[in-house]
Amino acid sequence: MLFALELSLAVLSLGVALWLRPxxxxRGPLLTPALAAVALLPWLWLLPQKMPQGLQVQLSGACLLVLMLGxxxxxxxxxxxxxxxxLLGQAGPVAALSQGVWIGLVPATLALGIGAVLxxxxxxxxxxxxxxxxFLGTxxxxxxxxxxREVGYRLAGGVALEQALVARWLMAWGDAFLTGMFTAIFVAFVPGWLATWSDERYLKPPQN
Structure with a gap:
């Protein structure tokens, strides 16, 4: 059941993204950060497979990608x-799909919604x-x-929900610091790498 949900979310998200022809x-300055993300993010996502059992720190980068690429x-x-x-990991395609959905597509979509509200x-x-x-949105x-994710896995017989939520809370702040730091750097030095940034919107002098 959970696999069917993850597959449906992945197919739906990918279908909508392809329909928008991103x-x-x-053709502009976003080619460089897009290629860098494809080259670097897989190793960040593979990091939990290289760590000792029970110490699986997971960083996403999905929210930063939304700010950079849309x-x-x-x-x-x-x-x-x-x-x-x-392809590169040892966990198999099902685990890669789950990872792609819960630390990739779902937080990216939530970041889009939070950005719209702000x-x-x-x-x-x-x-x-x-x-x-x-920072806070991430x-x-x-x-x-x-x-x-943890509620779904708990219903499927996962670990204790309270312990899992504490771990998720702590890991969320790791991604928040990473995204907030790079966002501030890009705003200051390479705003062209942020598709969601606009000088006209954010630096326009206030109207009297």
Missing amino acids: WRML WPLAVLVLALVALAVG RRWLPPNPFVYTLGRG AAAMFLAGVV
């Missing part, structure tokens, strides 16, 4: 990353972007994705 964005292109990159993990209800301020979307997206 590869058109690769949701549709981020979904395509995450699909390639999950495919690479399935754009709607908060002023267009650089600190709102870096702290709201880059923590919320990663934790909520972890909650949904």
Whole structure:
């Protein structure tokens, strides 16, 4: 049942992303961060397989990808990353699909929704972007994705829910610090690598 849900989410997300034709964005400055993500993220996702049993720290990078590439292109990159993990790792394709859904597609989609809420209800301020979307938004997206996953696995006979949620809470902040740090760096030095950033929106002087 859980595998069917994960497969459905993956197919639906990939179908919507392909329908939006995000590869058109690769003609600009986003080609470099997209290729870098495809090259580097698989090794970050493979890290839990190389750590001692019981000490599986997992970082995602999905929320940062949404800020850099936009949701549709981020979904395509995450699909390639999950495919690479399935081919290079030892856990098998089913585990790679689960990893791709719960630390990739679901937090990326939640980050998109959180970003839309912040754009709607908060002023267009650089600190709102870096702290709201880059830091706190990432923590919320990663934790909520972890909650949904652990509830599903608990219903399927997984580990104690309380212990799992504490671990998800702590790991969410690791991703939040990573995303917040890189977001601030890119805003300052290479804003062209952030598809969701706009100088006109966030640096425009306030109207009197």
